[in-house]
Amino acid sequence: MKVNGGTCPSLETIGAFVDGRLMERERETIADHVASCEACYFVFSEAARTRVTAQAKSNVVSFQPRRMTWRITAGLAAAATIVLAVNLWGPRGNGDQQALEQLVAAVGTARTFDARLTGGFVYAPVRGPVRGSNDTANLSPDVRIAIAEIEKQHAAEPIAATAALVSGDPNRAISILEAASKANPNDAKILSDLSAAYLTQASLTNNTENASRALAMANRALEIDRLMPEAMFNRALALQTIGQIDDARAAWQAYLTIDDRSGWADEARTRLRILSNQP
Numbered sequence: 001m002k003v004n005g006g007t008c009p010s011l012e013t014i015g016a017f018v019d020g021r022l023m024e025r026e027r028e029t030i031a032d033h034v035a036s037c038e039a040c041y042f043v044f045s046e047a048a049r050t051r052v053t054a055q056a057k058s059n060v061v062s063f064q065p066r067r068m069t070w071r072i073t074a075g076l077a078a079a080a081t082i083v084l085a086v087n088l089w090g091p092r093g094n095g096d097q098q099a100l101e102q103l104v105a106a107v108g109t110a111r112t113f114d115a116r117l118t119g120g121f122v123y124a125p126v127r128g129p130v131r132g133s134n135d136t137a138n139l140s141p142d143v144r145i146a147i148a149e150i151e152k153q154h155a156a157e158p159i160a161a162t163a164a165l166v167s168g169d170p171n172r173a174i175s176i177l178e179a180a181s182k183a184n185p186n187d188a189k190i191l192s193d194l195s196a197a198y199l200t201q202a203s204l205t206n207n208t209e210n211a212s213r214a215l216a217m218a219n220r221a222l223e224i225d226r227l228m229p230e231a232m233f234n235r236a237l238a239l240q241t242i243g244q245i246d247d248a249r250a251a252w253q254a255y256l257t258i259d260d261r262s263g264w265a266d267e268a269r270t271r272l273r274i275l276s277n278q279p
Contacts, residue, residue: 008040009033017044017141031141036148044145096159099150103159106142107166114203115196115214116233116264117162118189123263139167158190165197170204173197181217191221192231199237211241227258233268240271249275 009017009030016022017030034040100119109124139147143166150163158180161173177194184190198214201207218235221228236251252272259265 008037011043014040014043027141031144034145034148096154096157099146099154100159100162103143103146103150103163103166106140106146110140110143112168113165113196113200114237115199116192116230116237117165117196118193118230119162123267125267158193161193161197165193165200170197170201174201186224188221188225188228188231191217191224192228192234195221195231195234195238199234199241202241208242211238214238215242229255229259229264232258233264236268236271240275245275 013022013030014034017027017034022030034044104120104122107121109122111121111124111126114126147163147167150160154160156176158177161176161180164170164172164176174194174197177190177197180190181187181194195214195217198210198217202210202214214234215238218231218238221231222235225231232251232255236248236255239248239251249272252268252275255268256265256272259268
């Protein structure tokens, strides 16, 4: 079955894309189409949201291929019916949160920078940075799809900064979050993510001024939420980047007082051990 008069992939093809059953080249082609076609994106997003909801209920955040359930198949058909009947790209409730959940699920364990973002991203070792500013060519199709929704629906909101960092564009993330922090000066999440953006930019440019700005933003976030794990992690990382070794040791130890079991805690312990061997 075709949608949009036969110019778009069939439901079976989109279903195979969601299910992870396409070959890499075909998957890339469908990803590019879905990212640019509102009708097909609506079909895709309804199925993807069903999967994210199911994963959340089972405390699973990775976006791993698996066989489609009848609920996903039904979701595809229902979404296609809406597109064929009314051809709408309608707003969805709590859209920014849903978009964030989809991005978190799509990113999974593909961590590409040291700093920690809010939003529930799963821990993973850093695998290496995105190759260049705003270069999404080496991101997975699922991540590119999630970023595309955010750019379409939430381009001026803080979630767009999260997408920008994931795509390798800390400059855009900083611009969005600086404006957001002026409008919402007491939002600890915005300040913590701004710290992460400054840290990422500092890593790319070897600019200690940006690391100092990251420290300032993390400190501001912690003035509002004293035990915020993301801000505490970013504060310790900023101190380490600046070279304030004694303060960095204390900051990593402080982080471990509020989180001693996660992967983030394991990384904090590793960093603490490395710093403990420095004068």
